[in-house]
Amino acid sequence: MKKSLIEEKIFKMLMYAAIALVIYFVASVVLSVFKRGLPLLSWEMVSQLPGGGFYIGGGGGFLNAIVGSLYIVGGATILGLGISIPVVFFLNVYLKPNSRLGSVARLAYDVLFGIPSIVYGAFGFTLMIYFEMRTSLIGGILVVTLLIIPIFIRSMDEVAKATPTDLMEAAYSLGATRWETIAVIVRQIAPAIATATLLSIGRAIGDAAGVMFTAGFSDRIPTSLTQQTATLPLSVYFQLQSPSLEVQNRAYAAAVVLTFIVLALSIGGRIIMNRFSRNKIQ
Amino acid sequence: MNRRLLKDRTAGYMMFFLTISSLLLVVTMGIGLYLKASPILEEHSLWDLLSASEWKPMKNQFGFFPFLMGTLWVSGLALIIAIPISLLMAIYLTEYAHSLVRRFVYPFLDILAGLPSVIYGVWGMLLIVPWVANVAAPWVDRNTTGYTTLACGIVLGVMVIPLLVSLFIEIFSNVSHELREATFALGATRWQTTKHVVLRKTAPGIIAAIVLAASRVMGETIAAIMVCGNLAIAPGSLLDACYPIPALIANNYGEMLSMPLYESALMFAAFILFFVVLVFNLFSRLVLKKIKTE
Numbered sequence: 001m002k003k004s005l006i007e008e009k010i011f012k013m014l015m016y017a018a019i020a021l022v023i024y025f026v027a028s029v030v031l032s033v034f035k036r037g038l039p040l041l042s043w044e045m046v047s048q049l050p051g052g053g054f055y056i057g058g059g060g061g062f063l064n065a066i067v068g069s070l071y072i073v074g075g076a077t078i079l080g081l082g083i084s085i086p087v088v089f090f091l092n093v094y095l096k097p098n099s100r101l102g103s104v105a106r107l108a109y110d111v112l113f114g115i116p117s118i119v120y121g122a123f124g125f126t127l128m129i130y131f132e133m134r135t136s137l138i139g140g141i142l143v144v145t146l147l148i149i150p151i152f153i154r155s156m157d158e159v160a161k162a163t164p165t166d167l168m169e170a171a172y173s174l175g176a177t178r179w180e181t182i183a184v185i186v187r188q189i190a191p192a193i194a195t196a197t198l199l200s201i202g203r204a205i206g207d208a209a210g211v212m213f214t215a216g217f218s219d220r221i222p223t224s225l226t227q228q229t230a231t232l233p234l235s236v237y238f239q240l241q242s243p244s245l246e247v248q249n250r251a252y253a254a255a256v257v258l259t260f261i262v263l264a265l266s267i268g269g270r271i272i273m274n275r276f277s278r279n280k281i282q
Numbered sequence: 283m284n285r286r287l288l289k290d291r292t293a294g295y296m297m298f299f300l301t302i303s304s305l306l307l308v309v310t311m312g313i314g315l316y317l318k319a320s321p322i323l324e325e326h327s328l329w330d331l332l333s334a335s336e337w338k339p340m341k342n343q344f345g346f347f348p349f350l351m352g353t354l355w356v357s358g359l360a361l362i363i364a365i366p367i368s369l370l371m372a373i374y375l376t377e378y379a380h381s382l383v384r385r386f387v388y389p390f391l392d393i394l395a396g397l398p399s400v401i402y403g404v405w406g407m408l409l410i411v412p413w414v415a416n417v418a419a420p421w422v423d424r425n426t427t428g429y430t431t432l433a434c435g436i437v438l439g440v441m442v443i444p445l446l447v448s449l450f451i452e453i454f455s456n457v458s459h460e461l462r463e464a465t466f467a468l469g470a471t472r473w474q475t476t477k478h479v480v481l482r483k484t485a486p487g488i489i490a491a492i493v494l495a496a497s498r499v500m501g502e503t504i505a506a507i508m509v510c511g512n513l514a515i516a517p518g519s520l521l522d523a524c525y526p527i528p529a530l531i532a533n534n535y536g537e538m539l540s541m542p543l544y545e546s547a548l549m550f551a552a553f554i555l556f557f558v559v560l561v562f563n564l565f566s567r568l569v570l571k572k573i574k575t576e
Contacts, residue, residue, distance in 0.1 A: 008473040011370075015378065018370035019387060022447075025440050026390045029397060029405040036408055083300055090297035101301075107567055108305045114494065114563040115311070115556065116501020118528045122552035123311045125535070126318050149304060177290035199396075206398020209503035209528065213535055233400040237504055240407070255404045259397065266396040270389060 030259060037256035040249045046257060050219045055239075055247055062254050065235035067221045068137075072211060072231060073204045075141035076148055080200060083145070084152035085193070091153075092160040093168070093178050093185060106157065113150035120147050121213035128214060138225040140215025147210055148200040155199060159192035160185055191273060198269040202262050208233035232258045308560075315556055318549035321542065331550065337514045339534075339544045346551065351516035352431070352524035356506065357499045359435025359520065364442045365492060371443075372450030377476050395444035403508030406437040411509055414521070424521050429511035432520040437509055438502050442495045449491035449570075453484045456573060487573045490566035497562035501555060503528035527551050 044061050051060030087105075095102045124143035133139060163185060171181040208231070216228035217238065232254055239251035322331070322344060334345030375384055415428030457480050465475040481488070511523025512533060531548050539545060 004471050004474055008471045011473045012374075012378070015370045015374035018367045019374060021367055022371060022394070022443060023387075023390055025443070026394050028409060029401065029440075030393070032405055032408045033401060036404075083304065086297040087301045087304060090294070090301050094294050094297060105301055105305055107564070107571075108308050110567045111308060111560060111563045114497055115559055116498075116503065116528060118501060118503040118531055119311070119315075119552050119556045119559070122531060122535075122549060123314055123556075126314055126549065146307065153304075177286050179290040179293045180286070202396045202398075206396075206400065208398070208400050209532055212532060233398055233504065236400050236404065237508070240404070240508070252404065255401055259401050262396050262398060262401070263393065266392050267389070270392065 033255050033259050037252035041253040041256050045253050055242060062235050064219055064221055065230040065232045068229035069205055069232040071137060072140045072144055073201055076144035076204050077201055079145040080148045080152050084149050087153055088156045088160050089182050091157055093181055109150045109153045113154055117147055117207050118209035121210040125213040135214055135216030135228055136226045137222045137229045140211045143210045143214045144204045148204050151200045151203060152196050155196040156189050156192045160189050163188045194272045195269050198265050202265045206233055315549055315553040319546055319553045322546040322550050344547045348514045348516045349525055349527045349530050353500055353526040355431050355517050355524055356434045356526050357496055360438035360442060360499045361496060363439030364446055368443050368446035368450060372447050373476055376451055376454040377472055391444045391447055399504040402437050402441050402505040406433055406509035410436050419521055426521050429509055429523055430521050431517045431524040434506050434510040437505050438499050442499050445498055446495050453487035454480055457483050486569055490569035493562050494566040497559040501528055501559060503532050507532055527555055
């Protein structure tokens, strides 16, 4: 056989191996967490607050962490959408396609996207000290909002940028102002808003380093924005540090809940992407 | 009519304000962290901080060398693991695969990209750490708990694969089909075309993607902290424990309020991380953008 054909074969084998390896990694991460945690998961764990002596093996569950995570993710998603949607409109409707500000802004969001959540956490922490705030639900929500804004803007902007200029010019020629033309863009980016939201929720619910500094941890469900709150990732992390096997087991159960939520979001995102794109004009 | 124009304009100003203030976040973050870090920079010189290896906050000794080395070792190892796998996978998906295969593989990458850091940490503790302790270390006659640079590098390497693959795929799809067809017409095999045309044409993009991935690995916190061993000594081999910078910040944030200088030292660590990530990101984003517009 010719040398070039042998080389072709070898590299093709390596490519198959790489893909098999990645699929193995996915299966291994998901299955190892489920295998360890699923048998331990009980209704008590997801429906009760930590009882007395929880961290030395007492009874109770981690409802505080589940609800805390939902509060933070819910608040941050709403705030994040409220800030990013106008920014995307501004970048795509009000600015000209080759605008200086537009390209600087897009670069800045790319950079913000790359900054690790621990830096957001440390920054949020210094701000909170400056404003004499304590670690609290609102602190966690604000930091997670900052964390997900770049994801929102980048993924929506990617789609909005592809809007055909003809479409907007048609609106202008009918006498629409830029503000009114936004109605056209909204239809174009509707599926992108949905997928960006799911993507951000996934990132927000899994973030631990950011909320560690700003939301603190608590065994109760917060009743006001100024109280500390637990989150699922931190609940997994803290409980795993315990020497008691019973507490560790609960961490694995919490990890199953977290993995399950993230998997559901990821699969849901795919479905929405496929279904929602019908109204879009290419 | 005027009402409509007024609406148009007010909305424009408000959106402009939101855009500018979100942009200023980058600047504010840099300045804020720098101001917080400045007390320690006044007391110790930058070089002393970076090169000293004694970390005893209570005795006013702040040496960041072990943590810098920890980050360097872990990121290097993670990239060595992730780059070949991602590159081969991206080549297969863009150059060889049928679209059905792509539809089958993408969801796996989605899941890998979406799993939270803490879940990777759990996976590391359940599988990788025992593997290092029971298989890898005895193989070279070493005894460890498994919480090592090696375990940390593997976990972070797997975490960064989806980012690398998606960047590579984006870069490869930018190479025009005519270019590939020209080499096919000359009788080249697919791999030869890939090697001589696609990879050569996209080399700057590949470097940029790797730099971006490096900045991502350096900032990983919770997954690293759970498997790295957290020992403030510069690692001498893959089977030593290590202590990357994000782990340092996350582990000590509770204690740091007891001493102003301690807090300043940790904010200095956050500032280093911010600065390096910023530079890496700016570089690679500019290169990637230039490739796209070509």
